[in-house]
Amino acid sequence: MGEKTVTAVGQRRTDAEHVLAIDLGTGGPKVAVVTTEGWIVAHATEPVTLHLSDGGGAEQDPDEWWTAICEASRRAVTEAGITPASFVGVGCTSQWSGTVAVGADGRPLMRAVIWMDSRGNRAIRKVVGGAVSVLGYEPRKILRWVQVTGGAPGLSGKDPVSHILFIRDEHPEVYRETATFLEPVDYLNLRLTGRTSASFDSIAAHWVTDNRDVDAVHYDDRLLAVTGLERQKLPDLVPPATIMGSVSEQAAADLGIASGLPVATGSGDLHSAPFGSGAVADFEAHLYIGTSSWISAHVPFKKTAPISNVASIPAALAGKYVIADEHETAGACLTFLRDNVGLAGSFEEMDDLVGTVAVGSNRVLFTPWLNGERSPVDDHTVRGGFHNLSLSTTRADMVRAVYEGVALNSRWLLDAVEKFCGRTLGSLAFIGGGANSDPWAQIHADVLQREIRQVSDPVLANVRGAALITLIALGRVRPEEIPEMVSIRRTFEPDGSTAAEYDLLYSEFVTLYKQTKGIFRRLNRF
Numbered sequence: 185m186g187e188k189t190v191t192a193v194g195q196r197r198t199d200a201e202h203v204l205a206i207d208l209g210t211g212g213p214k215v216a217v218v219t220t221e222g223w224i225v226a227h228a229t230e231p232v233t234l235h236l237s238d239g240g241g242a243e244q245d246p247d248e249w250w251t252a253i254c255e256a257s258r259r260a261v262t263e264a265g266i267t268p269a270s271f272v273g274v275g276c277t278s279q280w281s282g283t284v285a286v287g288a289d290g291r292p293l294m295r296a297v298i299w300m301d302s303r304g305n306r307a308i309r310k311v312v313g314g315a316v317s318v319l320g321y322e323p324r325k326i327l328r329w330v331q332v333t334g335g336a337p338g339l340s341g342k343d344p345v346s347h348i349l350f351i352r353d354e355h356p357e358v359y360r361e362t363a364t365f366l367e368p369v370d371y372l373n374l375r376l377t378g379r380t381s382a383s384f385d386s387i388a389a390h391w392v393t394d395n396r397d398v399d400a401v402h403y404d405d406r407l408l409a410v411t412g413l414e415r416q417k418l419p420d421l422v423p424p425a426t427i428m429g430s431v432s433e434q435a436a437a438d439l440g441i442a443s444g445l446p447v448a449t450g451s452g453d454l455h456s457a458p459f460g461s462g463a464v465a466d467f468e469a470h471l472y473i474g475t476s477s478w479i480s481a482h483v484p485f486k487k488t489a490p491i492s493n494v495a496s497i498p499a500a501l502a503g504k505y506v507i508a509d510e511h512e513t514a515g516a517c518l519t520f521l522r523d524n525v526g527l528a529g530s531f532e533e534m535d536d537l538v539g540t541v542a543v544g545s546n547r548v549l550f551t552p553w554l555n556g557e558r559s560p561v562d563d564h565t566v567r568g569g570f571h572n573l574s575l576s577t578t579r580a581d582m583v584r585a586v587y588e589g590v591a592l593n594s595r596w597l598l599d600a601v602e603k604f605c606g607r608t609l610g611s612l613a614f615i616g617g618g619a620n621s622d623p624w625a626q627i628h629a630d631v632l633q634r635e636i637r638q639v640s641d642p643v644l645a646n647v648r649g650a651a652l653i654t655l656i657a658l659g660r661v662r663p664e665e666i667p668e669m670v671s672i673r674r675t676f677e678p679d680g681s682t683a684a685e686y687d688l689l690y691s692e693f694v695t696l697y698k699q700t701k702g703i704f705r706r707l708n709r710f
Contacts, residue, residue: 214227230265364380396486637672
């Protein structure tokens with residue numbers, strides 16, 4: 185559980201207009217009051233509980249989500265000191281690739297199955313496989329998925345299609361009573377407006393939509409039949425960055441705002457991040473490090489790289505695709521280090537320790553696969569650990585090795601993303617809570633040998649992105665204006681003198697996976 189916070193970070197103007205932006209992360213929501221010029225006037229955070237269980241379970245309570253959002257909203261609005269009449273809209277972003285089973289009355293029937301949950305892996309492997317298998321997929325099935333959606337269900341069982349199959353098989357009473365299965369962001373929009381819908385981008389990880397025309401995404405009957413998903417239990421689709429409804433009287437009272445405000449379609453966190461990073465143009469990339477991490481950019485094409493589990497899917501910007509990939513644990517590794525290993529008492533102490541150790545952590549390697557991995561390998565059984573420890577290894581060596589291990593994992597993903605794009609990505613905007621660390625920013629610049637642009641207030645990037653998408657939907661902002669609305673705190677250039685050491689460590693890092701994956705598969709088969 186994290187700490188509650190409320191902060192005023194921007195400039196107040198008596199004549200300014202505002203949007204209320206909501207970012208539901210795994211650790212809890214951030215709610216911000218944002219001007220139509222993109223200034224965050226105030227924001228508040230509230231923690232929520234993560235329920236982990238044996239066999240790969242990861243759940244959260246949707247009612248707790250809403251209670252936390254409402255508490256944070258009321259505190260942010262109060263801190264902003266503005267009149268309710270100054271609000272012009274509301275927009276959400278959220279952890280993506282989760283599932284909320286909602287009854288006919290709009291209430292959740294069980295805890296949400298979130299993006300970390302792998303309990304559907306057996307069910308999805310049966311669905312995608314066949315008598316003939318290539319990388320776990322029956323060839324005709326994978327061909328259809330790639331042609332139509334641009335991707336395919338992951339074998340790890342962490343996509344919504346797998347969650348729904350898990351609920352069908354293990355909670356049949358919930359499945360029968362479910363009126364609609366919703367992504368977390370679409371559940372929030374239901375609570376805001378009373379309307380059940382999904383956007384072209386939020387539905388993508390169900391892998392049952394035809395994405396070939398990015399402006400006319402629709403469900404594909406053949407893929408619905410292959411997966412066994414029932415169309416009547418899925419939401420109707422609406423375009424991205426549009427207005428999908430208005431704030432109900434009950435939601436307005438809960439949030440401390442006026443009813444009737446327009447609500448934007450919203451997006452998953454992967455989709456809002458480009459806007460919050462300012463990197464919205466094609467091939468302008470960003471690196472996100474929160475609980476999880478990814479490297480992504482808008483691209484003008486639909487494409488799939490099945491071996492590396494990288495694909496481009498509909499973006500939260502009309503006419504665009506966005507690169508989808510993910511590392512399961514990044515910032516979560518530091519939280520694990522603090523809470524479970526006890527090597528440091530705070531993130532600030534970790535930053536200080538990193539600076540006391542030479543590049544390469546005295547050849548200690550950390551593999552950050554604490555919850556399996558998705559890209560560039562789709563492997564829910566692999567696990568993390570420290571390697572090459574000796575009696576001379578120090579606490580500081582191990583802390584720096586965690587920072588470097590996450591960065592080496594980022595390099596593994598960058599290789600796959602650049603191959604996917606067919607070009608070198610010369611600079612990366614850095615966002616998420618991990619981007620608050622100057623040492624981590626420099627380590628990433630050195631390991632990746634790329635310029636790293638540390639976005640100001642990086643932990644607020646997604647909530648800023650939700651606000652900017654809302655402003656696009658309202659016609660208040662054009663996408664090409666966004667780079668000027670996002671400031672860069674500092675730029676980190678790669679130190680060429682570190683390249684040889686990190687090249688060696690990177691080679692051994694990838695080799696570690698190749699040589700240990702069989703062990704993990706045998707130990708963690710479930």
